[in-house]
Amino acid sequence: MEFFGLDCRFERLDAPVPIFGARVHAAQWSALALAVAEAKGRLVSLWGSDERAAGDGFAVSAAYATADGLLWAKLGLDAAEPAYPDISRFFPAAIRMQRAARDLVGIEAEDEGEGGGDTRPWLRHGAWPADYFPLRIGNTGQERFEAQADAYPFVPVEGDGVHEIAVGPVHAGTIEPGHFRFSVVGEKVLRLEERLGYKHKGIERRFMGMDVDEGARLAGRVSGDSTVAYAWAYAMAAESLAGAKVPERAAWLRALLLERERVANHLGDLGALGNDAAFGFALAQFSRLREDWLRLNHECFGHRLMMDCVRPGGMARDIDAEACAKLRSQVTAIADEVAELKDIYDEHAGLQDRLVTTGRVTPELAVRLGLTGLAGRASGQTADLRADFPWPPYDGLAVTACSHRNGDVAARVAVRFGECFASLRMIDALLAGLPGGAVHEPMLVTRDGVGAGWIEGWRGEVFVALETDARGRIVRCHCHDPSWQNWPVLEHAIIGNIVPDFPLINKSFNLSYSGQDL
Amino acid sequence: MWHILKYVARRGRVTEPAPEPLEGARRPAHLIHHEILAILGRALAIRHVDAGSCNGCELEINALNNPYYNIEGLGIRFVASPRHADLLLVTGPVSRHMEVALRRTYDATPAPKLVVAVGDCGCNGGIFGESYASCGGVANVIPVDVTVPGCPPPPAELLAGILAAVQARPPSGEGMAAQEDFAPGFN
Numbered sequence: 001m002e003f004f005g006l007d008c009r010f011e012r013l014d015a016p017v018p019i020f021g022a023r024v025h026a027a028q029w030s031a032l033a034l035a036v037a038e039a040k041g042r043l044v045s046l047w048g049s050d051e052r053a054a055g056d057g058f059a060v061s062a063a064y065a066t067a068d069g070l071l072w073a074k075l076g077l078d079a080a081e082p083a084y085p086d087i088s089r090f091f092p093a094a095i096r097m098q099r100a101a102r103d104l105v106g107i108e109a110e111d112e113g114e115g116g117g118d119t120r121p122w123l124r125h126g127a128w129p130a131d132y133f134p135l136r137i138g139n140t141g142q143e144r145f146e147a148q149a150d151a152y153p154f155v156p157v158e159g160d161g162v163h164e165i166a167v168g169p170v171h172a173g174t175i176e177p178g179h180f181r182f183s184v185v186g187e188k189v190l191r192l193e194e195r196l197g198y199k200h201k202g203i204e205r206r207f208m209g210m211d212v213d214e215g216a217r218l219a220g221r222v223s224g225d226s227t228v229a230y231a232w233a234y235a236m237a238a239e240s241l242a243g244a245k246v247p248e249r250a251a252w253l254r255a256l257l258l259e260r261e262r263v264a265n266h267l268g269d270l271g272a273l274g275n276d277a278a279f280g281f282a283l284a285q286f287s288r289l290r291e292d293w294l295r296l297n298h299e300c301f302g303h304r305l306m307m308d309c310v311r312p313g314g315m316a317r318d319i320d321a322e323a324c325a326k327l328r329s330q331v332t333a334i335a336d337e338v339a340e341l342k343d344i345y346d347e348h349a350g351l352q353d354r355l356v357t358t359g360r361v362t363p364e365l366a367v368r369l370g371l372t373g374l375a376g377r378a379s380g381q382t383a384d385l386r387a388d389f390p391w392p393p394y395d396g397l398a399v400t401a402c403s404h405r406n407g408d409v410a411a412r413v414a415v416r417f418g419e420c421f422a423s424l425r426m427i428d429a430l431l432a433g434l435p436g437g438a439v440h441e442p443m444l445v446t447r448d449g450v451g452a453g454w455i456e457g458w459r460g461e462v463f464v465a466l467e468t469d470a471r472g473r474i475v476r477c478h479c480h481d482p483s484w485q486n487w488p489v490l491e492h493a494i495i496g497n498i499v500p501d502f503p504l505i506n507k508s509f510n511l512s513y514s515g516q517d518l
Numbered sequence: 519m520w521h522i523l524k525y526v527a528r529r530g531r532v533t534e535p536a537p538e539p540l541e542g543a544r545r546p547a548h549l550i551h552h553e554i555l556a557i558l559g560r561a562l563a564i565r566h567v568d569a570g571s572c573n574g575c576e577l578e579i580n581a582l583n584n585p586y587y588n589i590e591g592l593g594i595r596f597v598a599s600p601r602h603a604d605l606l607l608v609t610g611p612v613s614r615h616m617e618v619a620l621r622r623t624y625d626a627t628p629a630p631k632l633v634v635a636v637g638d639c640g641c642n643g644g645i646f647g648e649s650y651a652s653c654g655g656v657a658n659v660i661p662v663d664v665t666v667p668g669c670p671p672p673p674a675e676l677l678a679g680i681l682a683a684v685q686a687r688p689p690s691g692e693g694m695a696a697q698e699d700f701a702p703g704f705n
Contacts, residue, residue, distance in 0.1 A: 127614030128650050143650050147618070169619050172598035174566045174579050177616060198615045199570045202651035218645055224574025224670065268577070281522055287584035288532060294581070304672060305574055344521055514572050517613075 003071060004035035010071060015240035016251075016391035018069025019452045026085060029075045033062070033087040041066040042370055042383070043091035044454075045463050045480035046098060048105035050136045051076070053469070054448075058082035058107050062094075063452075063463055063480070069389060070454050072465065082107040086117055093370040093485045096122050104204065106133035123197040123517065126150030134205045135476075141205035157183035157191050165499065169198045173503075176513035180502075187498040192491045199517035207477035212238050212312055212445045212466075215474050219464065220307050222479045223515035228254075228261040229457025230464070230479060231310035237466035237477075238312035241451025244443035248435045250314035252393045256327075256430045257306050259423040262458040263334070264293050264305075266416045266423075269510050273413055274345070276504040277354035282341070289337055296330055299323070314440030328431045335424045342417050355410035359493040359505030362407055371489045373460015373482040375509050378415045379407035385456035396433075397426050412508040419458075445472045459483065459512065481515030533588040537674045539681035550681065551593040557684055558604060562594045564680070565603035565627065569620045569656065570646075571610030574670040575637040579607065581673045594680065600624075605632040605683060607676075608660075611639040611646040612653040624660040632683045634664045636676065641665045663687075 001010050001020060008028050010020035024032060036043075044063040051059050057079035064071045075084055086109040088094040098109040099122035111117045121130070126148040128134070134141055157164075162185055169177035179195040203222060207215055219234035220227045232254050239246060246254075267290040274282020294304040300323040301309050309316050319327075345351060361371060363380030371379055384401035386394045402418035404411035445468060453464045460482025469475040490509050494502055536550050554562050566579055582589040589595070597603050600623045612620055624633070635656035638644035643654030656662050663686065666679035 125615045127617075132650070134650050139650075141649050145650070147614075169616065170567055170600075170623055174568075174576050174596060176568050176571075176573055176576065177619065198619070199568075199610070199613055200615055200651050201570050201611055201613045201646045202649040203646070205649060205651070206646060221572040221574070221645055221669075224572040225577060227574070268580075281526070283583075284585055285525070285529070287581070288529070288586065291581060291584045291586050298672075305577065305670070307574070307669065340525060344525065347521065512573065514570075 003066065003068065004032065004039065006031055006035065013240045013450070013452055014243045015236055015452060015454070017236075017385065017389045017454050019072065019240070019454060020069060021072040021074070021450060021452070024073045024075050026075060029062075029073060030085045030087070032064070032071070032073055033090045036064040036066060036071070037090035039066060040367070042372065043087070043093055044070060044461060045465075045478065045484070046087070046094050046101065047465070047478040047480070048101035048107045048135070049467075049476045049478075050105055052079055053137050053475070058105060060084045060101065060107055061465065061478070062087065063465070065383070065461070070452070070463075072452060077107055083110045084108070086111045088117060091370055092368070093488065096488065097484060099123075104133060104135045106136060120152065123200045125152075125197055134202060135208070141202060141208070152195060154181045154193050154195070155191070159185075161185050162190065178513050182499060182502075184499060187500070189494050189497055189499060189502070192494045194487055194491060196487065196513060197517050199514045201518075203518045204478060207474050210474045211472070212241075212468065212474065215466075215477055216311050217308060219477070219479060220310075222518065223481060223512040224305060225265055226261065226457045226459060226462060226481075226512070226515065227305055227307045228257045228310060229455050229462045231308070232258060233453035233455040233462045233464040234466070234477075234479070235310050235312045236453030236455065237451040237464040238445070239443065239451070240453065241449040241466055241468060242443045242446050244313060244441065246314045247438045247441055248392070249318075249437045250439045252430055252434050253315050253319070253439060254310055255393050256427060257301070257309055258455070258457070259427050259430070260293070260297065261306060262423045263420055263427070264290060264297070265458045265510075266420045267293060267338075269507065270341075270413065270416055270420075272507055273355075273409070273504065274351065276507050277351050279348065279351050282345070285341060289334055292330070293334065296326060300327060311440070313443045314438070316440075318439045324431050324434065328428060331424050331428045331431075335421065338417070338420055338424075345413070345417075352410065354501075354504065355413055356408060358409040358501050359497055359508060360406070360408045361489055361493050363405060365492060366407065366489070369489045369492065370485045372485045374415055374419070374458065375412060375486050375489070376460065377401055377403040378411040380405045385454060385461055393430065397429055399426070409504055409508040447472045457482070459510070460486070479518065481512050483511040483513075483516045486511050487516065532585050533591060534586050536587075536592055536681070537678045539678055539685050547588070547591050551591075554593045554684060557687055562605060562680075562684060563597045563603045564594060564605045564607050565597055565600045565623070566607045566609070567620055567623050569608055569610040569616040569659075570613030570652065571637065571639060575609035575640070578670045578673050578676060579609070579636070582676060587673050587677060589677065600626040601628065603627050603631070605634060605680065607634050607636055607680070608656045609636045609640050611643040612656055612659045614651050614653060617653055617659055620659055630687070632664075632687060633660060633662045634666060634679050634683050635662045636666050636679070637671060638667055638669045641667050644669065
């Protein structure tokens with residue numbers, strides 16, 4: 001297929017959602033970025049790879065979401081001087097991804113206009129030297145280096161009474177590590193700059209050389225709160241690579257697990273958001289509901305967070321009629337409780353006072369910066385893969401995206417409530433119509449294959465690109481978390497707010513550190 | 519307010535008895551509370567450090583605060599600074615980028631101090647192992663008293679691990695001599 005009148009053929013991958021792949025040359029690379037931006041498409045991911053083992057040079061890939069589906073464009077790069085046209089002028093979210101691609105593979109984004117881009121390292125701190133690229137084929141990933149000097153230049157803010165507050169990497173609560181540098185006047189935040197990468201533990205290097213089944217376990221541990229979304233996106237990538245179809249029952253069970261993961265996270269967040277506004281009652285009650293939810297996960301699926309339940313070819317386990325009945329009766333009970341708690345939230349003036357207008361991202365800003373997923377839907381964006389490209393079993397569930405236009409913490413709370421009710425309804429429908437049959441179909445992995453998976457996780461779209469070598473082992477697996485897009489927007493959401501509201505605003509986005517640090 | 523009180527009253531109390539530090543019968547909260555007081559002379563203060571986990575362990579640590587486990591009811595609380603802590607609860611393979619932060623957190627914790635390494639990754643690096651970016655298990659970076667395996671370990675096992683660490687602790691004061699290398703973490 002051809003898109004945007006560009007002279008390059010995209011081939012459709014064998015996936016249940018529309019994903020198209022093509023190799024492009026440099027002019028097409030830039031033209032595609034411009035065309036997608038003009039058509040109000042989104043940049044989903046950007047990553048690099050070393051293809052010298054196959055006789056090529058390096059490559060850079062970009063995945064775009066368009067009205068017709070996902071376009072994966074790959075540009076081959078010179079082996080001696082790997083450089084590609086910068087696309088951050090079309091998609092600001094590309095900046096950190098381009099910095100990460102340089103840190104891991106050693107490929108450079110070249111800015112065609114005047115003014116250099118941000119050349120600071122992103123995922124590389126002091127653990128390895130600037131001339132070591134862990135994803136290059138000559139390196140094993142097992143190299144160890146002495147800690148390097150690590151002086152990261154934050155952008156300074158100057159003026160009368162301006163001072164900096166440095167927070168992290170070890171934070172005050174039970175959360176993941178990262179560094180936040182606030183420039184403030186009194187209580188008011190003038191600027192926030194994030195520095196992430198503290199959790200970088202070499203996941204993409206770890207994938208290289210694994211067999212496809214082994215990789216599923218690792219994909220399920222990119223971000224623990226989204227294990228089902230990653231496992232499904234990875235499995236979809238592996239199946240599209242192998243040209244395999246999963247049994248209908250397995251597809252339904254996957255959706256059941258994905259919606260249960262969404263509800264579990266929304267319950268946790270709704271409680272924590274209440275707590276961050278000093279409403280402890282909310283934390284106690286929502287965490288009680290979440291615990292009930294996780295305990296039934298353990299009983300029915302063998303794991304509280306449902307890790308390792310989805311595997312390439314289908315599901316690792318089935319559920320029986322008794323489990324179905326328990327799951328259905330829990331849906332009714334939880335829906336009643338959440339409805340009652342929503343009334344309490346809505347009627348609580350003190351709570352609403354903290355949530356309304358706090359940490360606002362306008363729909364215009366959301367479009368410009370590429371805000372995605374749940375946070376995007378709270379700022380007027382209506383993208384939701386389950387509604388836009390409904391694949392089985394979502395094609396029979398009539399999913400509509402829950403959205404809101406205010407873009408403040410209250411809107412992100414409202415979207416969570418809305419999605420919670422929608423998912424509970426879907427879980428009930430899935431259980432009521434669960435088809436029979438096998439839940440796993442053995443599949444043969446294609447050698448030198450290419451596959452991709454694209455799933456609407458609870459936080460937003462999770463994307464996995466998978467490639468195998470001549471032996472059928474993983475040569476490259478790139479996992480993309482929607483937090484890449486949304487972390488930079490958080491820097492804007494806090495501007496003009498007071499420091500004590502940061503935990504509340506941050507929690508309302510609830511972005512992944514591990515998912516973006518990899 | 520009336521709505522909130524009614525909601526609370528209808529749900530009643532859901533807190534369950536805490537697990538034994540090792541295998542055995544479950545015990546009521548007041549016994550554990552007394553034991554912690556006898557050993558520490560006060561509530562147990564825990565500082566959690568995520569040194570590179572996938573965030574799965576954090577979800578289960580957070581669950582300890584829910585009404586079922588009610589960890590504060592046992593006299594155990596999570597604190598915001600290592601300087602207030604008796605015990606460090608460390609998750610993850612230790613990423614190379616968190617190595618220094620973890621050491622500094624350990625140094626900033628007053629002696630005698632306990633370290634519980636959480637999860638398969640905290641025990642031995644788990645699926646992430648050791649690499650250019652990962653130091654592997656927590657014990658490769660700081661001394662560890664108790665390990666709690668699992669991916670992630672469920673809350674009851676976390677609690678049993680924490681209680682095991684407390685019971686293995688020498689009476690107050692005795693540990694100080696053994697940790698003379700303690701230096702405040704201003705480096």
